[in-house]
Amino acid sequence: MRSGTPPILSLKRTLTMLEAVIADGGRSSVSDIARLAGMPVATAHRQVLTLVEAGYLAPSGKGRHVAGSRLLGLAHRLDEKQVIVNIAAPLLHRLAVQVRCTVQLGTLENDMVTYRLKTGRGASGLFTRVGMQLEAYCSGIGKVLLAHLGEEEREAYLAGGPFVALTERTITDPALLREELDRVRTRGYALDDGEIAADLRCMAVPVRGRDASTPAAISVSQMMSARNRLPDETLLTLLLDTADRISQGAFG
Numbered sequence: 001m002r003s004g005t006p007p008i009l010s011l012k013r014t015l016t017m018l019e020a021v022i023a024d025g026g027r028s029s030v031s032d033i034a035r036l037a038g039m040p041v042a043t044a045h046r047q048v049l050t051l052v053e054a055g056y057l058a059p060s061g062k063g064r065h066v067a068g069s070r071l072l073g074l075a076h077r078l079d080e081k082q083v084i085v086n087i088a089a090p091l092l093h094r095l096a097v098q099v100r101c102t103v104q105l106g107t108l109e110n111d112m113v114t115y116r117l118k119t120g121r122g123a124s125g126l127f128t129r130v131g132m133q134l135e136a137y138c139s140g141i142g143k144v145l146l147a148h149l150g151e152e153e154r155e156a157y158l159a160g161g162p163f164v165a166l167t168e169r170t171i172t173d174p175a176l177l178r179e180e181l182d183r184v185r186t187r188g189y190a191l192d193d194g195e196i197a198a199d200l201r202c203m204a205v206p207v208r209g210r211d212a213s214t215p216a217a218i219s220v221s222q223m224m225s226a227r228n229r230l231p232d233e234t235l236l237t238l239l240l241d242t243a244d245r246i247s248q249g250a251f252g
Contacts, residue, residue, distance in 0.1 A: 013039075017047040021057060021065050029063035080250075081107050084207060084216050085116050087249035092218065095242045096120025099230055102221040104128065105207070106141040108149075111157055113142045116216075126221060127197070134196075137163050137177055138170050140204030141217040143190035147181040148206055148214035154181065169194045189236055190217075199224050203232060205239045208247045218243055 020033050028036075034044030048065060051057040055070030088105050096103040096119045105117035112133040118126070128134065136142025136157075146157060163172040171177045184190040192202040204219035220239060222229050 013043070014047045014050065017044055018051055018056060018071075021048065021051075022067055022071075026060045026064045026066040030065065031063065080209070081116070081215055084209075084246060084250045088117055088207070088216075088218070088246045089119075091242050091245050091249075092117055093119050095218075095220070095238060098238055099220050099222075099235065101223075101226075101230075102126050103218065104141065104221065105216055105218045106139075106145070107216045108136060108142070108145040109133070111136060111160070113139055113145065115141075126200075135164075138166055138192065138196045140190045140192040140202035140219045143181060143184050143192070144204045144206050144217035145214060147184035147190065154178075166196050167194055167198045169198075171195065189239070191232075192219075194224065203235050203239060205236070205243045207243050208251075210251055216246075218246070 016037070017033075017039065020037050021030070024033055030044050030048050031041050034041045037044075048057060052059065052065070052068065055068045057065045057071070058068040060066045084107075085105065092103045092105060100121050102118065102120045104115055104119075106113040106115050108114070113136050115128050115130055115132050115134070118128060118130050134142070136146050146154060149157065158174045158178055161172075161174055163170070163174070163177065165172050171180055188205065190204045192200070192204070194201060196202075200221060201224050202219045202221045204217050206214040207216040207218060209215040218239060220230075220235050
């Protein structure tokens with residue numbers, strides 16, 4: 001779309017009505033929803049009729065409506081994590097330009113970190129790759145995702161070792177790992193300080209989802225031996241800002 005292209009206002013208003021009806025959950029009539037939203041009642045009824053005919057809404061009796069089959073079909077096709085990836089891609093590229101090193105996004109599946117985005121200087125030389133899965137306990141992204149699991153899930157993970165040492169700094173004791181995850185949850189970021197590779201240091205922060213969930217995390221990786229390494233304070237500020245932008249873009 002060209003910059004400055006005007007929106008189709010009638011479509012925008014119809015989508016606003018669709019959102020209002022879905023948020024209402026079938027509790028109120030179209031007239032009541034329109035009055036609450038400050039919309040003309042007659043216009044609201046025409047919009048809802050159009051949405052019903054298109055299959056996006058379905059009548060549920062007494063002037064009320066719920067999601068229709070077409071809307072439900074679209075919802076089933078949506079992958080929340082892929083939506084996050086799509087929103088995050090340009091933002092991570094910008095972050096990578098700012099920090100001049102590798103930036104990644106990962107999610108948790110079956111107790112493993114799946115790397116879904118990777119960009120920036122040195123990206124081709126880092127051993128991770130998009131689609132790759134790695135153990136969660138020894139990486140910054142993994143620690144963030146584990147730290148924000150529910151207590152029962154987190155304890156089940158800690159009981160499911162053993163945790164193999166990849167370097168002399170890898171945390172392998174479940175009790176020490178539990179303490180580390182508590183620190184991560186409290187301070188809002190994680191560090192992999194040479195735990196997955198001896199000369200690699202990563203900082204990671206959560207990408208917040210709906211209902212305080214943490215569906216993803218992002219990280220910046222720097223070689224410890226690199227000159228002009230950015231300080232943690234700078235990295236944390238940039239990471240948190242980027243993560244917030246991803247969350248806002250994906251979840252509003």
